[in-house]
Amino acid sequence: MEQLNPQSRRDPYGSRINRSQFAPLVYGLPWLTVLLGSLTPWLPIIAPAPVLPPFGFLLMLAWRLLRPGLLPPWAGLPLGLFDDLYSGQPLGSGVLLFSLALIIIELIEIRFPWRNFWLDWLTAAGIVVPYLIIAALLSGAEPTLVQLRVIAPQLLLSILLFPIIARVVAMFDRFRLKRVLRTD
């Protein structure tokens, strides 16, 4: 059989003979990448104004939209809590906003079960814009007009960066499902 078609015993994730997917990787990688995304404040960039997009939140959206059902609807609680510890927001704003985002995506999914990339991008943009505005209002600082103007570049960057983040997440997804040597 292999002489006729060398790919016959393989799928996109590797050989299927004596190889299987690695469960901690399959279920753990999405969580790990979102947590790493939440650690952006530790990047050696000292920003005088909020410029970087909320990577943890965007990664969570991308995973959720790429693989519905992989992150449970309650994933916003632990992920948001971790994000709050480092983001500088008052504790709880991430828990609330991450959870709400996941619930809203559930509702959108019921309305549009079959989605394409453009709808995903639109969904992500429609969620990340209110997320950033509400996060700025809840940040504990006095909400002023200047503050809302300051986050405009960040809004734009977050929307434009989503396709790239979605591609990176797709790359992680292929890595996640790689078949490795079976040990049992």
Place this chain on the structure above:
Amino acid sequence: MAPPAHRRSGVNKKAQLGVFTGYVVAGAGALFGAALLTISLLAPETFSGLRAMASDAAAPAGVVGAKGRTEGQGIFEAIGGYYRAGSRNARLEEEVRVARVRLAEAEALKQENARLKAVLGLADEESRPVATARLIGSTSSSARRLGYISAGRNDGVRPGMPVTSPMGLVGRVLEAGAESSRVLLLTDSESMVPVRRSTDNVVAFAEGRSDGSLRLRLVNLGINPIKKNDVFVTSGAGGMFRPGVAVAIATEITRDGAIAQLLSNPAATDLVVVEPIWQPEAVEALAAPPPQPDAAPAG
């Protein structure tokens, strides 16, 4: 992408319950977040211990990153720097020539200052720094402007202490963990520093605008005496910051003050110095509740 199979629970009672429980837990999570948020907005200090522990855990990675950071580079400046290297080099050489002259003048002034102080019999009240630390990160995606430094309670850092760099004031310590601390940067909209003009006694408050600039509000309203390029230094009012530390330079005149640019851009700062609170008694007196009228001695 196809809808996921898990939601098509059909008539399977157990699967239906599983999906339903997921929604309930998600909703409860959101409510829990709202409750936490209310607590932390009403009492911002409630969870500081939790945050301090978390930042202690992540600090070593931040220190490694900060060591690799070269001077004076934000993300975009780092990329743009390559395109302007030639012209910038020429300009910098010119500036260095000017600066050498200024430095010599400053040395002379310093000596004269020391001589005059000696004449007046004033003690040189140079404050000894508490700790030297690296600025290892900042909340670059939140609307709040907080930084992280690599020194904490073990080094003697306490909340309220001013953080300075050779270029000027950076901010003050907000929460101190064991090995790392959170710093309220000057540009945060909750930060307010009493300043005065370096040349005379025009006093103002410098408020952060969270976009990298400061807003100077004059204390004495009337005719606005501030001119462009006036340098402002800390005035020492309130007792927290030692007077005479450079803060900002006015760039735009407004009706009640000016918009000023930070002199010590945190993006260009690597090593910072944590200084003791200048007049701890004054700060404590301000923080303490006013004495009860009953307690005052009668007559």
